[in-house]
Amino acid sequence: MKELITAWLILVGASAATTALAVIGPETIWLAPVLLGLAFVKSRVILAAYLELRQAPRILSGVTLAVALWFVIAITLGVIG
């Protein structure tokens, strides 16, 4: 239960930070990578804690790598645009 609550706190904190950065943050080229970086953190937390992949660390590493690659391409497209 403690792990789930910790995961939820990270998810709420990252979601609030994402929204605040987009609404009142500075308009820099770093905004897209930061917003998507926070989304990657949230995805990792959902995979590990909510979807319980922390019980299978090697599978979690593989899925995290695939998700990270997706975010790298999304960040690249975001920065170009």
Next chain:
Amino acid sequence: MAQVAREELPHDLMIWVLIVSEMLVFGAGLWAFLAVRITDPPGFAEAATHLHPVSAGIGTILLVTSGLFAAIGAQRNSARWLLLAALGGLAFLWLKSHEWSSLIAAQISTETHPFFTFYYLLTGFHAAHVVAGIVILAIVALRRRSAEISAGVAFWHLVDLVWVAVFPVIYLMGAA
């Protein structure tokens, strides 16, 4: 020969096949959105001003909180927590319907701009998953069979997982 310990997947294998398939579909849709955005950054930025990032942020918090309730419901085999999770999904849909109705009132459709073609497609497809998830949560809450609850709750977390990528790409990066 050294034996490598085999890791057991949590939840049923078929639900993982579904999760990975859905991630691929949404992932491709979001990449396409970002690729088309390169062709018209000012148009996408202008279109994104019609959305409400704070409302979408609240929706994100509602969904991840609902995900917590679903996870607790699965751990405790509790119908009450699962129905609370479904209620969180309904609240998310209420926010979404409010957003769509204000856009439709402003005569913004899928034809208005490519931004809105992707917006309606991706948020609509996600909302369809939320509706399916609510129905699934209600059914597994009533039947209270642990294998079904595990699969139903995993589907609900997929809804969370997809949204945490849709939210910044559509609502925030369009304007960034």
